[in-house]
Amino acid sequence: xxxxxxxxxxxxxxxxxxxxxxxxxxxxxxxxxxxxxxxxxxxxxxxxxxxxxxxxxxxxxxxxxxxxxxxxxxxxxxxxxxxxxxxxxxxxxxxxxxxxxxxxxxxxxxxxxxxxxxxxxxxxxxxxxxxxxxxxxxxxxxxxxxxxxxxxxxxxxxxxxxxxxxxxxxxxxxxxxxxxxxxxxxxxxxxxxxxxxxxxxxxxxxxxxxxxxxxxxxxxxxxxxxxxxxxxxxxxxxxxxxxxxxxxxxxxxxxxxxxxxxxxxxxxxxxxxxxxxxxxxxxxxxxxxxxxxxxxxxxxxxxxxxxxxxxxxxxxxxxxxxxxxxxxxxxxxxxxxxxxxxxxxxxxxxxxxxxxxxxxxxxxxxxxxxxxxxxxxxxxxxxxxxxxxxxxxxxxxxxxxxxxxxxxxxxxxxxxx
Numbered sequence: 001x002x003x004x005x006x007x008x009x010x011x012x013x014x015x016x017x018x019x020x021x022x023x024x025x026x027x028x029x030x031x032x033x034x035x036x037x038x039x040x041x042x043x044x045x046x047x048x049x050x051x052x053x054x055x056x057x058x059x060x061x062x063x064x065x066x067x068x069x070x071x072x073x074x075x076x077x078x079x080x081x082x083x084x085x086x087x088x089x090x091x092x093x094x095x096x097x098x099x100x101x102x103x104x105x106x107x108x109x110x111x112x113x114x115x116x117x118x119x120x121x122x123x124x125x126x127x128x129x130x131x132x133x134x135x136x137x138x139x140x141x142x143x144x145x146x147x148x149x150x151x152x153x154x155x156x157x158x159x160x161x162x163x164x165x166x167x168x169x170x171x172x173x174x175x176x177x178x179x180x181x182x183x184x185x186x187x188x189x190x191x192x193x194x195x196x197x198x199x200x201x202x203x204x205x206x207x208x209x210x211x212x213x214x215x216x217x218x219x220x221x222x223x224x225x226x227x228x229x230x231x232x233x234x235x236x237x238x239x240x241x242x243x244x245x246x247x248x249x250x251x252x253x254x255x256x257x258x259x260x261x262x263x264x265x266x267x268x269x270x271x272x273x274x275x276x277x278x279x280x281x282x283x284x285x286x287x288x289x290x291x292x293x294x295x296x297x298x299x300x301x302x303x304x305x306x307x308x309x310x311x312x313x314x315x316x317x318x319x320x321x322x323x324x325x326x327x328x329x330x331x332x333x334x335x336x337x338x339x340x341x342x343x344x345x346x347x348x349x350x351x352x353x354x355x356x357x358x359x360x361x362x363x364x365x366x367x368x369x370x371x372x373x374x375x376x377x378x379x380x381x382x383x384x385x386x387x388x389x390x391x392x393x394x395x396x397x398x399x400x401x402x403x404x405x406x407x408x409x410x411x412x413x414x415x416x417x
Contacts, residue, residue, distance in 0.1 A: 015084030052374045057268060061223030061241055063172030065407050065417070070401025072266040073221050074310040077406040077416040085132050086403035093367055094400045095376055096137055097393030098121040103137050103146075104392045105153050106376065108360065108401070111388050117155045119146040125356070125398030128416075130169035130176075130191065130407040135400060140181070145189060145194075150402055159194050163185065166215050166398075168411035170241050171223035179228070179265040180217050186214060186228070188244060200244035202237055216261045219410055220286055227286060229259035229273060236262075236273065238289050248289045252282060253346075261356070263304040263313065263415070265337055272335070274301040274315060281315060281338060297333035303356040303413075307381065308363030308405070312336055312343070313382070316354040316368050322355035330354045332366070332379060346384035352377065358401035358414045369396035 043139070057067040069075035081412070091108040101123055121141025126148070128135055135148040144158040145167070165181035169191065176191040184205075188198035204212020211239060213231030217239075220226065225247060228237050233258030238247040252259060258277040264286070265272060271284040272295075280301050283293035286410035298317030305314045312334050319330030330352040334344040348354065355371035359381070366379040378388035398413045406416025 030034070039248075040346070049070060050202070056274050057221045058121040059222060061171050063174065064223045065171075065415075067221050067268070070221070070268070072310050073268040073417060074266055074306055075265065077306075077404070078310070079308040079310070079405060081405040082361065082403065083132060083407060084404075086150065089403040090153050091349070091361070092150075092153050092402060093124040093376065094135060094137070094148060094153075094402065095369060095392050095396050096120060096126050096398060097395055098124060098397045099139075099395035100393040101257065102393050103148070103155070105394075106390060106392075108365075111155045111378065112392055113390070113392070115153055116393075117146075117148075119155065120144050122159065123397070124165050125167065125413055126400035127398075127411050128400060128402060128404075128414055130408050130410075132406070132409055134405070136167055138167055138398075140165045161194060162196075166217075166412060168217055168226075168415075169409060171219055171408070171410065171417070173408065177217075178263075179217070181213055181215050181231075184214065186211055186244065187328040196243055196403070200239070200246070202228075202230070202247055203224070203246060204233050204235055204237065206307065214414065216259075216313070218262045218271065220264065220413060225286075227262055227271050227273075227284065229262050231260065233259055234258065236284065236289075250284070250289055250291065252278075252291065260302045261304045263285075263306065265313075266310045272304050272313060272315075274304055276300050276302055276318065279317070281335065293340065295335060295342065297335070297342060298345070298386075299329055300329045300353075301333075302354075305357070305359050305366065305370070306337075308339065308359060314354065318353050318355050318371060319351065330370075332368070332383070332384070344384055346379060348377065348386055356398040357415055358404065359365065359398070360401055361404050367401050368400060369399050371396060 038319045093106040095104040103117045107114050119137040120139025123139045125138045137146040145161050146158050147156045152169045163180040164178045166179040176189040178187045186200045202214045212233045214274040217226050217228035234252045236250045256277045260274045262273045268287045273282040285292050297315045300318030302318045303316040315333040317331045319323045333342050333347040353372040354368040357368040368377045377388040400413045
């Protein structure tokens with residue numbers, strides 16, 4: 001994770017050919033040939049075309065809340081659609097400081113730090129539970145989850161869970177899925193008792209990697225399967241929700257690829273995968289599990305966050321790849337979901353390292369951790385202006401903005417539906 005990756009073009013004609021090929025395609029182990037991945041160091045635009053088909057949601061996972069708008073899986077996470085469950089939650093931001101083993105808590109209205117809580121080594125993400133009644137700090141180095149009460153903003157007793165780098169919940173709420181990155185495993189747990197019910201070894205090895213780095217994921221519209229990223233091997237895996245069966249693997253094609261966050265587009269079938277070394281976002285057709293495009297965004301592409309109206313996605317480009325002797329360069333790219341093109345780029349005066357975070361409940365602010373600058377950034381989503389820089393502890397990572405609209409959480413820093 002110490003190299004800066006080149007940026008890449010996608011030719012419209014070649015993408016159209018790839019999309020046509022998808023009609024007859026299926027899951028593959030190595031992915032399609034990629035003449036569209038010509039590398040360059042100068043381009044800042046993309047000609048990637050958006051998918052033209054509209055998802056039809058059928059045969060949804062039993063027990064999951066139904067998709068109410070087949071063209072927009074985020075329809076129930078729009079501004080104003082707050083669940084009664086979060087009515088008494090304090091509007092706070094929970095910042096896990098990876099290097100310090102603490103969670104810092106910030107008041108959203110005043111931007112003031114209102115709490116600091118030790119939670120354990122290598123705290124990576126703060127994750128809302130499926131029912132949004134609890135937030136879990138993932139202390140992977142200490143093999144524990146530390147629950148936070150969103151009403152008080154205070155932590156509770158740690159829960160023993162092996163190597164929780166990241167945490168997700170199945171759409172029906174029946175299981176929690178722990179991304180045990182250093183174990184090369186995904187572990188299914190009962191989210192009430194936190195007893196492990198299933199372990200799945202992930203085929204993330206590739207390009208000589210000894211650990212695949214399973215870490216980020218998102219679900220299809222029907223909830224039957226999800227796509228997860230293998231950070232250290234440049235690979236994606238497609239997984240059946242109920243059984244954990246591996247439905248396919250997809251190599252992104254270069255030993256330099258380092259996929260990070262994965263988010264499904266509003267259509268529920270097109271996935272965007274940020275690639276820190278490639279400097280942009282891969283476009284994946286979920287049903288056929290093929291790569292159909294690439295959108296250059298910026299160095300260190302890392303997190304992906306849909307806007308409240310689900311018209312655009314905010315992509316955090318972390319810029320420099322290390323703390324020592326590096327300069328800034330981090331930006332935020334705005335991708336239009338309808339065209340899959342970058343329509344704006346936000347900069348940070350003096351540079352920076354925007355990493356992971358979330359959008360405010362009303363959609364007016366984007367909160368991101370500054371991974372190598374020990375700060376939290378707050379952007380105005382209407383103008384792209386940086387409105388606040390808040391000092392925190394060392395190595396801030398997957399912060400959670402809470403509460404947010406939605407009926408339920410799929411996990412991570414707040415994937416709501």
